[in-house]
Amino acid sequence: MNRFLSNATNRIDAKGRVSVPSMFRAVLARSAVEELYAWQDFVFPAVSMAGPEVLERFERMIGSQDPFSAEANKMSLLIHGGGVFMKLDGEGRLLVTDFIRDFTGITDRVTFAGRGDHFQLWEPAAFEEMQSRARKERTAIS
Amino acid sequence: MNRFLSNATNRIDAKGRVSVPSMFRAVLARSAVEELYAWQDFVFPAVSMAGPEVLERFERMIGSQDPFSAEANKMSLLIHGGGVFMKLDGEGRLLVTDFIRDFTGITDRVTFAGRGDHFQLWEPAAFEEMQSRARKERTAIS
């Protein structure tokens, strides 16, 4: 399958590394992604990651808006000023930096959540809670 | 027959596997489904499964919304982050993961219930109860 799906929780080791689930690595490998682009999610306390092509998509979206609008400015600030590049080691692990920890509250375990064209890093409890809340709201609607 | 009908209860083995009823496997084979998309039902304590085309249907629902809205994000969190791909082994069995157990309460036996374009995994007693209740309500209406 060609998109990021499902979720998995992995442990951070003594050096601050965590394995990206093989399922996600397989998706990355399929599109020959070497370097990951990471940014802070606009809605949730999670850090998102994907190949560099999403950066271009964001830029197009910003370009389509009024360049002086508060929205476009905020988005550009997050995308350009707040994004970082990361790469995985030979075993498919990434280093959990303070950039990630501070924004997500992650300490010793990471929940990876697929989001279709990208995936996210969550503090496990926060993910659980947000997901169950989303389900509850959804049930209320239908 | 080209849809999932009726129900059957099978036992989970020591390795946590359970046979998908051959009736259901036949339906999957007919539409050449190799990989199953599984999600937590929005109403019942059951896990639903179907071919990937269901996922695409969900994604179209998300795609019709503003991609930055909280609504679209929450839906994606459920559909992508809460969904799982599963595949059957050579004998047509699937692994009953914690993803399934936690949500359904399944321990050692699984009731498979056909739902037309998909089928569901239930804890046997929960299925019995839900079905008899549905029958009762139905009778009360007519």
Add this chain to the structure above:
DNA sequence: GTGGTTCCCATTGACGCCCATGGTGGCCCA
């Protein structure tokens, strides 16, 4: 040098793939 990384290698536990067995129902034939 010293701290923080990156590159490699080791371990182990889970999972996928394969073959075996038994039970049941259907079908054929007498």
Add this chain to the structure above:
DNA sequence: TGGGCCACCATGGGCGTCAATGGGAACCAC
């Protein structure tokens, strides 16, 4: 119509492979 044979399905278990994790050692930057 009854008995027996056969095929298929549910189930059990062995074993190899791979992913997740842990840790040593080289390497770089300050």
